[in-house]
């Protein structure tokens with residue numbers, strides 16, 4: 358860590374949490390500013406910039422949607438595009454944390470945290486912030502909207518987008534996390550006669566009637582993008598269906614077609630699925646992961662004014678073989694970090710935080726544990742370390758859902 362002590366802003370409405378984080382981080386050479394609510398946070402930020410921000414997503418106790426936290430996250434990133442925000446959420450909030458990462462958070466921590474992990478996360482955040490500042494991103498870096506890939510399903514999706522984009526047809530986009538649904542929706546809007554009008558997003562998982570009314574009004578004459586529509590409360594579905602006149606409606610769901618249909622009331626479904634586009638998991642797209650990885654290497658090298666470093670042969674193999682549980686989103690983040698934080702001539706496997714496909718050897722400690730009756734805690738701990746505490750990857754390797762992995766991590770104090 359560089360000599361000047363990093364400044365960390367901790368935004369949490371629980372003074373005990375602020376105190377605990379302060380003790381830990383100060384003991385490790387950091388300067389900590391505490392804020393019990395967003396207003397106090399802005400006052401702190403006005404006093405001077407910070408290296409990382411720990412943001413509790415649920416200010417008002419008992420709330421779980423994280424809505425207030427999301428607003429704060431948006432504002433923090435709008436105020437400073439290099440802000441590095443780590444969101445903090447309770448066990449119930451894993452989906453919310455993942456959504457926050459998509460909204461620009463750089464990492465997340467689940468409460469109750471382990472000190473070791475919190476510290477490692479904050480140190481990573483500080484390194485990322487410093488690398489971002491040092492790299493001085495080219496201000497012009499508007500990214501072109503491109504749905505890249507040569508897999509047949511992606512080619513089919515591009516053809517469908519070109520055909521139905523310019524119409525007013527409602528399009529339902531299905532596919533797993535990070536498969537490009539939002540990107541496809543942006544393309545559909547961009548190629549439509551409404552392109553100059555707003556594309557307004559409604560997050561169905563956290564929507565209530567007031568939010569529905571506000572977003573529908575904001576999308577008037579433009580396009581409404583309903584994200585995770587399968588998660589909309591059943592009582593709200595007829596309310597939403599009734600308000601969709603006069604809008605172009607695009608929607609996304611991580612469930613497959615049948616699962617999505619089953620989650621929607623007839624009246625809402627008829628308004629949404631005139632055309633359906635499926636986007637497959639990145640791991641089912643053959644060489645596309647590698648093609649996208651090379652694209653992101655060039656994109657981030659340009660954006661951060663870094664030399665374009667190639668992928669080593671092993672890195673290319675590891676990328677092609679990985680399960681990519683967070684889809685293109687996860688791949689993109691891995692490459693951004695590697696471009697910003699990696700040194701050397703080329704981007705290698707450790708810089709990406711991946712493992713080589715044939716690397717099936719378990720560390721010796723694990724073997725001993727297996728002989729002693731399969732210590733679940735040791736297996737989980739090793740998987741987490743192997744994946745640099747990336748819970749999605751560790752869970753994928755262990756064959757667990759993320760929620761199941763978090764439960765076990767809490768059980769074993771990992």
Ligand SMILES: Nc1ncnc2c1ncn2[C@@H]1O[C@H](COP(=O)(O)OP(=O)(O)OP(=O)(O)O)[C@@H](O)[C@H]1O
Pocket residue numbers: 459503504505506511532533534535536537538539540541609611649685686689
């Ligand atoms: N085929 C692709 N070509 C280029 N970039 C892509 C492609 N697919 C996805 N991306 C990029 O990957 C990231 C994740 O994609 P996107 O947000 O569209 O996924 P999603 O399916 O909406 O995910 P979620 O279910 O988590 O909302 C975005 O930055 C997007 O631009």
